[in-house]
Amino acid sequence: MQIAKNSVVQLHYVLSDEQGQTIERTPSDQPIAYLQGHNNMIPGFEKAMEGKQAGDKLSVTVTPEEGYGQRIEGSVQRVPVKHLQGAKVWKKGMIGFVQTEQGERQVTVVKVGRFMVDVDTNHPLAGKTLNFDVEIVNVRAATQDEISHRHAHGDGGHHH
Numbered sequence: 001m002q003i004a005k006n007s008v009v010q011l012h013y014v015l016s017d018e019q020g021q022t023i024e025r026t027p028s029d030q031p032i033a034y035l036q037g038h039n040n041m042i043p044g045f046e047k048a049m050e051g052k053q054a055g056d057k058l059s060v061t062v063t064p065e066e067g068y069g070q071r072i073e074g075s076v077q078r079v080p081v082k083h084l085q086g087a088k089v090w091k092k093g094m095i096g097f098v099q100t101e102q103g104e105r106q107v108t109v110v111k112v113g114r115f116m117v118d119v120d121t122n123h124p125l126a127g128k129t130l131n132f133d134v135e136i137v138n139v140r141a142a143t144q145d146e147i148s149h150r151h152a153h154g155d156g157g158h159h160h
Contacts, residue, residue, distance in 0.1 A: 001139045003049045005037030008152045010138040016131045023125070031137045033156035040151055042067045045132060054139050060132040071127035078116050084109075090117055095124050
């Protein structure tokens with residue numbers, strides 16, 4: 001079965017940057033699952049998956065335009081330390097989460113004060129060309145439930 005809109009795709013990937021440094025990888029015993037065609041993955045990744053099938057291995061290069069966008073300089077915001085989630089003690093360069101009207105955002109700590117921290121609101125991978133080494137484990141049709149919720153359920157599926 002080929003990957004198309006409303007396919008649930010189970011896969012392994014290794015994500016690396018232009019210098020070949022590994023940024024993240026799926027645990028070897030735990031592929032992730034996502035629903036194709038609902039912006040659950042970055043556009044360049046979904047585009048590369050179209051028409052592929054279980055057992056395929058491929059390398060995908062995604063430019064910032066099709067990934068997390070270009071970095072926007074000067075997008076630093078000051079937020080109360082208590083609104084930053086993800087750690088107890090914050091240091092420069094650490095990545096945390098803040099809740100915004102658009103949902104959860106990943107931010108990078110620039111400066112830490114006693115009650116406030118300055119965070120860079122660019123996605124940590126903004127402005128980077130990303131390389132994915134992908135191994136497709138399984139492809140199936142999504143259930144009606146998954147389509148209405150716009151993400152994969154069950155093994156490896158993640159809930160927002």
